Amino acid sequence: MRGITFDIAHLLAGSLVLVSFLQLYQDRLYALLNMFALHAVVLALSVAWQAYVQGAPHLYLTAMIALVFKAIVIPVVLHRIIVRLGIHREIEKVVGVGTAMLLGMGLVALSMVVMLRVTEGAGALAREDLAFALSVVLLGLLMMVTRRNAVGQVVGFMSLENGLVLAATGAKGMPLVVEISIAFSILIAFIVIGIFLFRIRERFDTVDLQALDRFRGERQ
Amino acid sequence: MSAVTAILVVPALAAALLAVLPGYRITARLNMLVALATFLIALSLFFGRPPPGKYLHVDDLNNVFIVLTTFVGFTTSVFSASYIDHELEIGRLTPTFLRFYHAMYQVLMFAMNLALVANNIGVMWVAIELATLTTVMMVGIYRTHEALEAAWKYFILGSVGIALALFGTILIYMAARPSVGEGLDAMVWTMLIERAAGFDPALLNVAFVFLLLGYGTKVGLAPLHAWLPDAHAEGPTPISAVLSGLLLNVALYALLRFKMLLAANPHALAPGPLMVTMGLISAVFAAFMLYRRRDIKRMFAYSSIEHMGIITFAFGMGGPLANFAGLLHMTMHSLTKSAIFFAVGHVAQVKGTQRIADMGGLTVTNPVLGWGLVLGVVAIAGLPPLGIFMSEFLVVTSTFARQPWLAIVLVFAILIGLAGLFLRLNTIAFGEPRGPSAESKASYVPMFAHLAIVFVAGIYMPAELVVWFQNVAKLLG
Numbered sequence: 001m002r003g004i005t006f007d008i009a010h011l012l013a014g015s016l017v018l019v020s021f022l023q024l025y026q027d028r029l030y031a032l033l034n035m036f037a038l039h040a041v042v043l044a045l046s047v048a049w050q051a052y053v054q055g056a057p058h059l060y061l062t063a064m065i066a067l068v069f070k071a072i073v074i075p076v077v078l079h080r081i082i083v084r085l086g087i088h089r090e091i092e093k094v095v096g097v098g099t100a101m102l103l104g105m106g107l108v109a110l111s112m113v114v115m116l117r118v119t120e121g122a123g124a125l126a127r128e129d130l131a132f133a134l135s136v137v138l139l140g141l142l143m144m145v146t147r148r149n150a151v152g153q154v155v156g157f158m159s160l161e162n163g164l165v166l167a168a169t170g171a172k173g174m175p176l177v178v179e180i181s182i183a184f185s186i187l188i189a190f191i192v193i194g195i196f197l198f199r200i201r202e203r204f205d206t207v208d209l210q211a212l213d214r215f216r217g218e219r220q
Numbered sequence: 221m222s223a224v225t226a227i228l229v230v231p232a233l234a235a236a237l238l239a240v241l242p243g244y245r246i247t248a249r250l251n252m253l254v255a256l257a258t259f260l261i262a263l264s265l266f267f268g269r270p271p272p273g274k275y276l277h278v279d280d281l282n283n284v285f286i287v288l289t290t291f292v293g294f295t296t297s298v299f300s301a302s303y304i305d306h307e308l309e310i311g312r313l314t315p316t317f318l319r320f321y322h323a324m325y326q327v328l329m330f331a332m333n334l335a336l337v338a339n340n341i342g343v344m345w346v347a348i349e350l351a352t353l354t355t356v357m358m359v360g361i362y363r364t365h366e367a368l369e370a371a372w373k374y375f376i377l378g379s380v381g382i383a384l385a386l387f388g389t390i391l392i393y394m395a396a397r398p399s400v401g402e403g404l405d406a407m408v409w410t411m412l413i414e415r416a417a418g419f420d421p422a423l424l425n426v427a428f429v430f431l432l433l434g435y436g437t438k439v440g441l442a443p444l445h446a447w448l449p450d451a452h453a454e455g456p457t458p459i460s461a462v463l464s465g466l467l468l469n470v471a472l473y474a475l476l477r478f479k480m481l482l483a484a485n486p487h488a489l490a491p492g493p494l495m496v497t498m499g500l501i502s503a504v505f506a507a508f509m510l511y512r513r514r515d516i517k518r519m520f521a522y523s524s525i526e527h528m529g530i531i532t533f534a535f536g537m538g539g540p541l542a543n544f545a546g547l548l549h550m551t552m553h554s555l556t557k558s559a560i561f562f563a564v565g566h567v568a569q570v571k572g573t574q575r576i577a578d579m580g581g582l583t584v585t586n587p588v589l590g591w592g593l594v595l596g597v598v599a600i601a602g603l604p605p606l607g608i609f610m611s612e613f614l615v616v617t618s619t620f621a622r623q624p625w626l627a628i629v630l631v632f633a634i635l636i637g638l639a640g641l642f643l644r645l646n647t648i649a650f651g652e653p654r655g656p657s658a659e660s661k662a663s664y665v666p667m668f669a670h671l672a673i674v675f676v677a678g679i680y681m682p683a684e685l686v687v688w689f690q691n692v693a694k695l696l697g
Contacts, residue, residue, distance in 0.1 A: 114426060115426075117422070118420075118422035118423050118425070118426050119394070119422075119423060120422070126394065130391075130394070133387075134387070137383070137384075137387060141380065144376070144380065150372070153376060157376070157379055157380070157383075160380070160383055161383060164383060164386050164387055164390070167387060167390045168386075168390050171390050171393050171394050171397070172397070172402060173397065173402030173403050173406075174390065174393050174406075174407075175342065175403055175404045175406075175407055176340075176342035176343070176346075176407065179342070179346065180342065180345070180346065180386065183346050183349055183350075187349065187353065187379065190353060190356075191375065191379070194371075194372070194375065
């Protein structure tokens with residue numbers, strides 16, 4: 001497993017983490033969507049490489065889903081929604097860029113420490129893959145909690161999910177990967193339709209505390 | 221077709237049929253009929269069950285869950301039929317939405333049954349995802365601002381939860397692969413439990429942490445509970461009943477399966493203390509939160525968090541007695557809480573609001589409904605001689621024998637919760653009548669049926685049932 005196969009898999013999974021960081025500091029929605037498309041392309045390449053290495057042709061299907069659905073369809077649709085609904089193009093964040101990056105680095109370090117320690121029994125490729133996948137998952141979570149816009153959160157969720165697909169393909173011979181990636185695609189499609197149908201503009205930037213109280217049903 | 225496939229196929233077909241049938245009276249009846257049929261089929265599982273397959277299996281543990289789920293599913297469909305009549309009258313729902321609602325109801329039943337009978341941890345995950353999606357849509361069905369916000373919040377938090385659960389599932393596969401072998405077998409639960417002793421303990425530990433956080437979000441354990449009160453308060457009340465009574469249990473069931481895997485591995489970390497901690501935090505936290513509630517459905521949602529905390533605590537303690545108590549408490553809580561939501565649904569319709577401050581003197585204006593609610597709250601608060609008293613008593617005494625300090629904290633939470641509930645009940649049920657008091661044309665049968673079972677269970681339990689629960693408790697380790 002050592003040698004060029006391992007290096008390429010390592011490179012692609014590492015790039016996925018890098019692109020996650022790129023998403024973390026974007027402050028405009030369009031740029032964020034472009035970065036997400038790039039994220040999906042890297043994921044597709046990574047999955048395709050795993051399919052080739054493991055000799056598992058069904059994984060090519062997962063790669064195709066990532067490429068067509070996540071890298072093309074979703075960004076284009078979200079782009080349209082942003083225009084159509086007149087959503088703010090700036091991303092409102094809870095913490096500054098510097099803090100977010102530091103937190104992100106902390107999370108990556110954490111996942112390396114945790115995963116590399118517990119996966120000593122597994123193959124080198126699976127180990128690295130899982131460590132990177134957990135980093136991507138945690139960075140996605142970080143993105144979701146630091147963004148206030150609905151679209152920003154959805155992108156965070158989708159990149160989190162990319163990390164899961166990476167983990168699932170890295171686990172050699174795991175069944176149901178294709179089904180799970182389809183289930184996730186349906187989930188994401190629902191979220192995107194939800195944004196559009198329900199016109200959730202900037203769900204989490206309600207600063208009107210009274211509105212929030214009314215929502216919680218706590219006003220006397 | 222075996223009974224196991226039937227409890228999946230029947231709701232799935234019914235969902236397709238209900239989506240196209242016009243006329244809400246027919247669909248509401250059909251919904252009831254299908255739910256009843258599913259319940260009867262589930263009952264037949266007690267008498268004979270097919271051998272476990274690669275995807276589906278039934279054992280003593282999930283049989284209890286399946287019967288409970290289909291039973292409450294049936295009674296809720298009866299309640300729902302009288303509930304939606306009123307919602308149509310006041311125009312909160314339109315016939316088109318109603319069609320969607322009934323179809324979704326059966327999809328939810330299908331998803332929960334699938335999650336329960338799945339013998340494959342991947343299939344179980346997909347089923348729980350499906351159940352989440354359908355409930356999200358049902359919560360948002362009124363399309364008010366609040367309902368959409370609640371649905372969105374539930375959606376995002378639920379998605380994060382199931383994403384973490386999937387990561388945990390992948391790690392379990394990784395842990396199983398060396399000893400079970402590549403491919404489908406390494407996700408089949410009956411294979412996993414046989415070979416669990418040989419799994420890599422470190423991987424299992426990390427996997428369980430992810431599963432606990434992921435499925436724990438769906439159980440509504442603090443501090444991951446934020447979605448639960450909103451989802452309960454803003455959706456249609458039958459959905460609140462199903463959420464509290466069933467879906468939380470299904471998520472807990474998933475957690476229990478993985479707990480059994482860890483327990484079967486001698487080197488893995490003991491899953492008990494983690495569950496005990498989260499359960500206790502949930503119970504104490506939710507008990508205090510009961511005091512500041514002004515919305516009746518939201519209050520009972522917090523009570524659900526409290527009870528899920530107690531149940532998780534009991535299963536975390538482990539051992540035959542605590543597991544038995546946990547199972548009993550789960551059953552009693554499902555029945556009581558759904559009965560309370562049946563009552564609350566009618567109360568909110570009679571009073572035209574969910575605000576506690578606008579309700580009062582319910583036992584005077586609507587005696588049957590009012591006393592039904594009082595009985596339900598007495599039951600859920602854990603007063604003797606009802607069923608929840610029995611189960612809480614068992615949880616507390618079995619804990620006292622092993623960890624007295626934990627038991628004291630638990631008793632404290634239960635008492636705080638009891639006082640909080642009665643404080644509000646006093647406003648709602650007694651005193652001067654406040655707010656409008658229309659006659660309710662509702663059917664009280666489901667509510668009183670549940671309460672009757674809870675009442676009888678507090679006094680007498682059939683020996684067969686006790687033996688059955690004892691077997692399951694042993695199975696849980």
